[in-house]
Amino acid sequence: MYEEDLIGPAGSDGGRRARRGVRRGLRVVLLGIGSAALAGLSSGCHESLTQVDSRVVAPATRPALDIAAGLPRLADLVTDETRNARGAVLDRWEDSWRMPVSEGSRLRAGIYDSFPARDVAFDTISARTAIESVHATIAEIEGVAHPLPPHLSRQLANAKRLLGAAVTAWDQGDAAESVLSTLRSADALRGTTPRMVALNLVEAAEHALEAAGGEVPESAPTGHARARRLTEWARSAVDTGDYEKAIQRAYYACRLLGVDIQ
Numbered sequence: 001m002y003e004e005d006l007i008g009p010a011g012s013d014g015g016r017r018a019r020r021g022v023r024r025g026l027r028v029v030l031l032g033i034g035s036a037a038l039a040g041l042s043s044g045c046h047e048s049l050t051q052v053d054s055r056v057v058a059p060a061t062r063p064a065l066d067i068a069a070g071l072p073r074l075a076d077l078v079t080d081e082t083r084n085a086r087g088a089v090l091d092r093w094e095d096s097w098r099m100p101v102s103e104g105s106r107l108r109a110g111i112y113d114s115f116p117a118r119d120v121a122f123d124t125i126s127a128r129t130a131i132e133s134v135h136a137t138i139a140e141i142e143g144v145a146h147p148l149p150p151h152l153s154r155q156l157a158n159a160k161r162l163l164g165a166a167v168t169a170w171d172q173g174d175a176a177e178s179v180l181s182t183l184r185s186a187d188a189l190r191g192t193t194p195r196m197v198a199l200n201l202v203e204a205a206e207h208a209l210e211a212a213g214g215e216v217p218e219s220a221p222t223g224h225a226r227a228r229r230l231t232e233w234a235r236s237a238v239d240t241g242d243y244e245k246a247i248q249r250a251y252y253a254c255r256l257l258g259v260d261i262q
Contacts, residue, residue, distance in 0.1 A: 061251040062261070063149050064197035064243070067137060071186040072130035074111070077179050079121045086120060097190070101199050108187065112180055122179045130182045131170065134163050137189055151262065152192050159188035194243035201250035201261070202238055205231040208257040227256035 074093040075083065083090065093111055096104035138160055141148075148156060166181035190196055209228055230253035237246035254261055 062197055062201060062247050063152060064194040064247060065141060065152060065189075065192040067141075067189065067193055071137065071189055072126075072133055072182060073186075074183060077122050077126050077130055077183070079123050082121045089114075089120070100203055101196065102203075112183065115176070115180065120176075122176055124175050127175055127179045127182065128170070130186070131163070131166055131178070134159070134166075134182055134185050134189065138163065141189075141192075151197075155188050155191045159185045162188060194247065195238070195241075198234070198238050198243045198246035198250060201247060201254055202231065202234045204259050204261065205234065205250050205253040205257060208254070208259050212257075223256045227253040230256070 075090045078086070078090070089111060092107060096107040096111075098104075099107065138156065141156055147153070162181050162185035166178045166185060169175070169178035169181060205227065209231060212224070230249045234246045234249035234253060237243070237249060251261075
């Protein structure tokens, strides 16, 4: 399969759009755990990174990975014809990242499952670039943060498995399946980012408060009230983009509420 080939109809400038669709050259910062400089990326990425900015944030709470460059998005990987004809689908994919975590995950799964019926056309130049971009991100994470806490290592392992499936599908000439696996791999990496870690904590605390209803446990009324305030402040911090504060506040709210954070 040649890079200029397209799965489905292709526009005259689809390749030009694809080349600028996915950024490479990444920087990873670990929130909550120390990080170190990298010597470089894997040779498959055709780029090198000699230094990584690093800082430790909220080391006693819930670590997250600040992935500073863009992971591939669905809109990056389709042809211009698909972009024009299926804009509503692309918009729903973008919206899914602003929804509650479980709801957004279900929406994206439905979108991915519907690709064959929707005649979505992917650009293979962009698809190959996306594989390299995700591979580079994984390589940097592995170089920056050892050992990762369980909630991050699970996501990283899932991302690696899905990227392996993407490469296998690519080698077998199934570019459409390769794109789907690449997107799912990128989604797993997004699950490690400060916003998604914060949202998971905030939603866990909100669900615990909802389950408790209006009742304040006699054994710890002050703790319950504080947990509610912390959860509200954490939600506000998410809304304003201060994910570090959101993580800290929601983490302590979960602890006060007895939420089992895996």
